[in-house]
Amino acid sequence: MIEAHLPLTHLTVALPKGRVLSTALELLRQAGFPLSIPESSRQLRHFFEGVTVLELRNADVPVYVDLGVADLGVVGKDVLMEAERKVYEPLDLKFGACRIALIREQGASGPIRRVASKYPRVAARYLEERGINAEVIELGGNIELAALTGLADAVVDIVETGATLRANQLEEIEVIAYSSARLIVNRASLKLKAERIRPLIARLEGIVGG
């Protein structure tokens, strides 16, 4: 067999911009990766010894990892549920906790015929499980407005503290799923680069607690 590993196994890590990025970088540093990205950096790709970090939009992280352009990534379970990508999810990193919930205007009691969401697949799966015949409208942001303006009878969205809901006279009807940041790994990379990825998973697990 022709040897399949490179001299120093290089890892490419996909991380979403924003809050997750800094927490994920901190965790990876603690796990022994020499990563430091200056706050002011406008680079989208950061090179370190043996590691490249890609800064991506949230929803793109599972795409890069599934297609093997990145070996591993950090992304919310909510995004993973929507992406339906074939990636390994070996570790709950236990930050960025939130829940995906069905939300309606306070006191709304009419039938649910239209549901707006940034998570159309999650919403459709949930409605099917509950036996609700409703159409799903995909929206990009401020989903709550759809319920307030009558664009939809309910929305499926993430809730962190619930403050936005209370401020807008909305209520959580049912929690669909709990989410937090996950470590995801490309299926071929986990196997071919096991000598670097397996210890990394173990160290991260030690840091966040199994």
Add this chain to the structure above:
Amino acid sequence: MRACYNPLEQSEAPLPIIPYGTRYVLPPEWEWREHLKHQIQSTLSSWGYAAVQTPALELFDPQHPQSELAFHLTDRDGTLLSLRSEYTAPVGRMLRADLLGHQYPLRVSYAGNVWLRGLESELGRLREFTQVGAELVGVSSAQADAELLELARDALESVGVRFRLEIADRSFLAALLSTSGLGHAELEHLSDIIERKATPELREALERYKVTSGLKADLLELPDLYGGIETLERARKIARTSEALESLEKLEQTVKLTGRDDFLFDLGMARRISYYTGFTFRAYTPDFGQPLLGGGRYDTGIPGAGFAIGLERVMSALGTPPALPRVQVLALDFASARFARAQGYRTELLHGSSVDEARLEAQARGPEFIAHGGVLERVNP
């Protein structure tokens, strides 16, 4: 009167002009692709595998594991047809139709296009692609499994691609899960989680299903049951049933027969194409997310096992095609061109050029000779 259809006429319609997920194959890629295909098939042939072809049009079969992903067409009498979406099932049907007689074991190979409607068209995933593969039918043994592993290795090595072979066997996991006493829906859910190696979710589900703590600890090992040959030893420690031990022993025996110890293993692989009943295997290549090759054993009816290589994936892993062989002679007339070709030169005809123009063109483009009046004239060193 209707206007004549002219395929060269610029269409007014905006791009794309071919269906999503299909592509044109242009030079120099075509020649390279044919070369690689031939290389793999020659290797299969040198192991005694005889090439066959099945029709691209198949009768629709709702039992086919990929029937939901295949393209469907309607025949003129209303019969539903499918476009070939893989080779194992149609080759199996062909063998059952007794076209080759029953001189088992049968060794057959194939190469051709397959189509999947459902695929997202992305890196390494097309909706029309090429598979080259082999099937060893009529025998079920560790020896047969070992032959396919060695054949797969030889075939990939013949095209110079870097790879590692990984062996999996779902029966180990199935044997362990069956001791839990859980129902079908719960087991399906656990399989889904194990397939994603989602250990935190697995822990939560096992608690929810009130699985006993000893079995829970063992099942929690499954997502991590991958790696080199030592994986089999680790698996042995949690093998609770004779079926689980048997499947490990068969894998050990197979590997021993190949005389190699560089295989990867994953005993936590919970999903596979539904016709597989025994071991499965894949080939991974560095820095490419998709397996180059997939295969396994299907012992339903006539036992058999086989594998398919994704030719486009091999090409992606290898990189850019080598340049086309250059034209060596520019000829001004047919007789001179025939003469040059008879000498073994790759020869192109020039249309309406003078000898001087031909010399200039040769100097600009690089062919060594021009041919005119039945002689070769060297232009470039």
